[in-house]
Amino acid sequence: MSTTRRGSAASSARRTIGVLAPVVGGFYFGALIAGASRAARDAGHRVVAVQTYPAGLDRERYPDEPLLEVPVALGAVDGIIVIVKAVRHDRLASVQAWGRPVVMVSEDETSLPAPVVVPDNAGGVRAAVLHLLDHGHTRIGFVGNPSQRDIRERYEAYRSTLADHGIVPAAAWFHETVDNHEQAGADAATRFLGKGIPTTATIAATDRNAIGFLRALRTAGLVLPRDQAVIGFDHTDSGARLLPRLSTVDPHNDRLGRLAVELLLARLRGREVTDGVHRAPSTLVIRESCGCGAISGDTPGRSPTPAGSRLQRLADTGFGAPSLGTDTHRRTEGDARGRWVHAVLDPMIAATEHGALPSGAALSRLADLTYDRRPHPETLEQLIAAVRELERELIDTVPAGSDRAAALQRTGTEILLALTKGCTRPMLARSGYLERTIADQYEVDMDLLRGKGPSPRALTWLPRDGRGAACLGLWVGHSPGDRQVEIVGVDDSSGALSRLIGLRTPASQFPPAALTRGGTPGSSQLTLVLPVTSGGSDWGLLAIDGNVDTRMTSGRDKYNHWAALLAVALDQERLMASLRDQRRALEEAAGRERALADTIRASEERYALASMAAQDGTWDWDVSAGTVYYSPRWKQTLGYEEHEIGSSPSEWLDRVHPDDRLDLSASIAAQLGGARTPLELEHRVRTSSGDYRWMMCRAVTVLDDAGCPARLVGALVDMTERKEQELALRRNALRDPETGLVTRMLFLDRLGAALKRTRRAREYDCAVVLLRVAEAPGDEAAEADVRREVVRRLRLALREGDSAARLRQDEFGVLLDDVRADPARVEELLASAMSEPEMGIAVGVLPSIQRFKNADDALRGADIALLRAQTHS
The missing domain is CATH 3.30.450.20 (PAS domain)
Known part of the structure; x- marks a missing residue:
């Protein structure tokens, strides 16, 4: 790997980082963008995240290529983060020409000499395989699509870990999927069942593959995890809702985004950053689908972990990225984890040593710290087990029945209550968020689809509460270079953006600086840029300040939905305008039609009389x-x-x-x-x-x-x-009227088709046979008899796929199909057509047509063979 140094950009006035992603929501892309946004804002930068794939993707099956080919939003950023598949591979090299430092996420490092951030795929899968080996499994399969770099690394780690333990996976253990979604996992389960259940455990490359795989196995009647243990990779909320709940590897996608920003900022500040791979650690999350009886932080078969250490590990793995409150902005994430651990441990130790009970303020602070850490759905169960285990460890150090023992038990209960409040508040908050989102979405749908009121371009359909500034730019012109957009709608509470209406700007300068300057460092918003597309329509770009939803399993976030629905509304608006124009034209034409009605009737009468005549x-x-x-x-x-x-x-x-x-x-x-x-x-x-x-x-x-x-x-x-x-003329153009054989033109066409087939399949070949009837001077009747006899014998000798033609008055051609399958075909034909030498027939044989470029060359080769045969006869 090479080491490069970028010039300092400390004086940059933009202080903006561009993120290119296939979509801008969901547990993967959304979490990456959210982590990048938090890290950028901590450093005083703003993030513009650009979705490069169409809005409203058909069942989330991404197209072969991104939609956007223009450098949208890249003219006003300090640096660029490219998330996997956001830019076509043949265009990645041109990213450097944009003059900005680049960091990539989960792309092949050979695509571009730049830092590449990836999760610890190998470490996560190795931990998962070792965990299944500890359960006694030796036949462990893999489900996934290794076309993507991350999945390929996971598959290689799976194989190498098994090899380290003397296990060579059989071909029947691997089930390749077409993508990373549930249906592909279900399809893999069907093939798995068809092979007779060759494994006892399976590693799925993604949680979504694992979910489809598990559901299909349960539908088929398998008892899980008894009949098949499964571990996924992604740590999605949907995996925690399965029965059994899905054990998984948490790649900490938000930390990947944060690491990408840290590397980019380091280059912007002139520090040395090596090109190539930079990894963020992954964590194995144990639930029931692997065969463990309950959610646990310990790996079966290994030494038990002290409760205090378990709490520390839970602080690292049991929570998502911290919320963006002022407290967490003032302190580093590591300090936040340490404060939370101390908020749990210190009251327990104080109760053990002094019999002191925690104050209400301390418990409230613990609940707030737990809420700020954004606990995962299974975290509360892990915390209950860890706190109770810590309580059992500490109670052995105090006299039984003492005040300190009672204080310790009561403290443990109070702490669990505080932790429960902290863990349930995010669930309640998310429930309220989803309820508001559904209500907002209903209003948006009704405003955009009812086709009444202001034009959808005006953006008045945006929800009234909880939204940031927005800007709509529609494409103008069709230049192949940097396309332009015209700003046709803005929405902000201050009204300062209204002056942008009618402004035309290159796509590389969209969204306008007036919009991206609206946020202040430390705010919870970023600017999202989405294509306004639906079906075959591509209207332009929608820029909107907002927050990405990192908890959705899919990329069906609300902004993506709004952009697709806006495109439908613009389609409808254009259609209604066209219909109004057509109606006016029809009304004008109706008057002209009525004036012509009498003339038409008179013309009909004249036509009828003329027809009779x-x-x-x-x-x-x-x-x-x-x-x-x-x-x-x-x-x-x-x-x-x-x-x-x-x-x-x-x-x-x-x-x-x-x-x-x-x-x-x-x-x-x-x-x-x-x-x-x-x-x-x-x-x-x-x-x-x-x-x-x-x-x-x-x-x-x-x-x-x-x-x-x-x-x-x-x-x-x-x-x-x-x-x-x-019809007779048409038949005679392709068939000789005397013999019924095809003409020279059709024969050459079939010979040309056979040549094309030989190039597609080297094992295929044809032979060409030319037969010329010798002239009988002064006896045309005899010649005609011989020709008819030759045609009769040829018809009897031809098989399906062969073709016979009359090329000249006394010359016939035969195309023998697939002679390699039956090398004796030529001899059989000659024996049938020339069983009587006195008939005076000369024969030229071209045994193979593979070496000829076209049909004319092949027929010329057969002519030469015929001339040689006549010369030697």
Whole structure:
């Protein structure tokens, strides 16, 4: 790895860090961005997080490439953090050209010479495999998609850990998934069951894979973890809600974001930062799915951990990132962990040594510290076990029945109550947050989809409470370089951003500085930039100050939803405007149509008279009455008398050839539906003799005063003779009329197709055989007899896939298909076609066509073989 030094940027006026991420919410991307935001704000920087994939992804299956190809928001940042797959790999090299220091997260270090932050994938998986080995498992499988760097490292660590213990995983133990989501895990479980349950335990590369895997196994009737122990990787809340609850590895995604910012800031301050991998530690979280009876901080089969040390470890692993209150901004995260541990231990020790009880203020502070640490769902159970164990350790040091023993027991209970309050408050807060989010989302949906009131561009649909400033920019122009956006809507409580309306700016300068300067260092907000996309629509960019939701399993955060729904509303607005324009145009056209109505009727009468003079079979279909008038000439054309044809449409439609009936019905329906062009269709109609004759039908639609189709008026013309001549000409273009064999043109086409197949499959080959009938001077009848006999024998010798053609008057070509499968094909053909030498047939054989570039070259090679055969004969 190389070491690079960046110039100092301490005097930078921007003090902004750009983060490029596929999406900007969810337990992975959201937690990374949240951790980066906290670290940046602690250092006095602001974060602009740009979502590079479309909003409203179809079932979260990311497309092959990011949507955004322009350097959005990169013109106004000090440095850039690129999260895995946010930028196309072939474009990563151009990131350096943007002139900003770069740190990547979970990308291959070969993609760009820059620091790469990754979780300790190997350490986390190794701990998980060792834990399963301690349970006695020796057949341990793996489920995941190793196309991504993190998953690949987890898979390699799984294999190497097993190898260290003398275990070689069988191929049936590995189940590759198409992505990291639940359905892919369920699909892997189906294959796993189909192989007869080859393992007793499984490591899943992601929690979402593990969840789908576990659910599918339970549906199939397996008892978990008895029949299959499972450990995931990600530490998602959804894993804690399973039965059994999912043991997992916590990669501490927020710490990854923090580490990325620390490395970036170090470069900005001129310190040396090595390119290559920088790892953040991972932690094994034990629940029931691995086979442990309850949530525990200890690993079975290992030495027990002292309760005090367990509390210290819980301070590191049982909580998320601390909240952004002023207290945690003033102190480092390590100090916060230490204060929490002391807030638990000190009252217990004071009760043990002096019989002192904790004060209400101390207990309230412990509850607040626990709440600020954002405990995970299982943390309370771990804390109860640790505090009770600490209580048992300490009570052995005081006389039984003494005041200190009673004080210690009461202190333990009070501490547990305080910890319970601290752990349940985040749950209640999240419940309230989700309730507010649902209510806000309902209002947003109704405002955007009802299509009334102000334009969605005005951003008045944003929730009234709990939102930051917002700015909407729509694309203008289609230049291939740095595209421009026009700011069409802003929303902020001060009204200071209203002056931006109408401003056009390059995408690299969006969001405008007036928006990103709105936040102050230490606030809980960051600026999110999302594509306003839906289906095939790409309207522009929405920038909004807010907080990412790091607890959602998926990327379906509210901002992503708003951006997708905004695109739908803009689509609807454009459609309604188009409909209004069309309505005005139709109203104007209606007046012109009514003025022309009399002229049209007169034209219809003249057309009918002209048709009678031309002996066409005219007809008049009354749409509202459902009856058709067939002229006498129409009936005569089909060989019927006047009284033999009624007035029903079926008199015509039921006589149409079955192969043409659907086309005729569709054409009539199109006319009645408002087609602008007259109906004109060739089709076959059954005559009174039972034969079918080709007819040309031409018709126009007559509208009533309301502009609705009232009649179809047309004529039926017999064109059988012309159609048969046309079909005969078409057949003769591809078939020799004398022999029925294909022509030279079609033979070359088939030979060319065979050459293309030889390039796709090297084991495939064809042979070309040319046969030339010797001339019999003055005896054309004899030559014709020989040609007919050759054709007859060729037909008998050909197999499916072969092709025979008449190339010239006296020359025939045969393409023998797949001769490698049956090398004796050529000899069999020659034996059949030339069993009588006196027939005077010369033969040229091209045994292989693989070396030729095209069909003409191959046929020329066969000609040369034929000439050589004639020369040596």
